[in-house]
Amino acid sequence: MKYEKTTKLYLDKLAVYQEEHLQAIPPDEGWSLGQVYVHLILANDHFxxxxxxxxxxxxxxxxxxxxNRNGKIIFLLGGFPNMKYKMPKAVEVIPRPPESLEELRGKLLKSIDIGKEIAKQLEGYDPKEKIQHPAFGYLNAKEWFNMCEMHFRHHLRQIxxxxxxxSIRNN
Incomplete structure (x- = not known):
């Protein structure tokens, strides 16, 4: 399953990181490594x-x-186009840095497990039951689930x- 493979990649990367890596803010004033992980976990679990x-x-x-048009494009491509996105200031949430690598590992494992449970329930789902995504229009259960993997994959370039x-060597 693509979801497990992509999320496991993030889990494996944690083994190479040091605590101080989680807090360092890049010169472009973007998010720290830890903040990207927190964002991914929160978006995965709570959205x-x-x-x-x-x-x-x-x-x-x-x-x-x-x-909508954007939703059709994302799903036709099977992911986000390879470009940077900027959240509108009105809805932008800056994630708090994590306390530790162990906190991230635990929360990521829990998030992965929740995803696996939902994946099991997708067989026989009703594709007509939908909820509106603010940027992509109406999505069904399988599409919301597929967005998880697309979102993780989208942030790999940032990672x-x-x-x-x-200066982390990580394949």
């Missing part, structure tokens, strides 16, 4: 997986609805850039 679960349980969903900034 993508939460909405997949809501679609599966038919909680506050609607029958039908379509993806590689941070590793270069921190």
């Amino acid at each position: 993508f997986l939460k909405n997949a679960k809501r679609c599966l349980s038919k909680e506050d969903t609607q029958r039908g609805g379509r993806k 590689k850039s941070l590793e270069k900034f921190l």
Whole structure:
């Protein structure tokens, strides 16, 4: 499963990092390595997986609805176009840095497990039960779940850039 493979890549990278790597802010004033991980875990648990679960349980969903132009493009490409995105200031949330590598490892493992549980429930799901994504239109449970892996994959370029900034050799 792509989800497990991509999230495991992030888990494996944690074994190479040092505590101080988590806090260092790059010169472009972007997020630290730790903040990227916190962002990924929070988005996974409280946005993508939460909405997949809501679609599966038919909680506050609607029958039908379509993806907008951006949503169609993302799913046609199978991921985000290879470019930087800037959140509008009105909705931008700057993640807090993590306390430790161990905290990140534990939260990432828990997040991966939640994703595996939801993946098991996708067989026989109702593709017409949907929830609106603010940027992509209406998505069903499987599409919300697929967004998890796409989002993790999208941030790999940022992780590689941070590793270069921190002089971390990590394949």
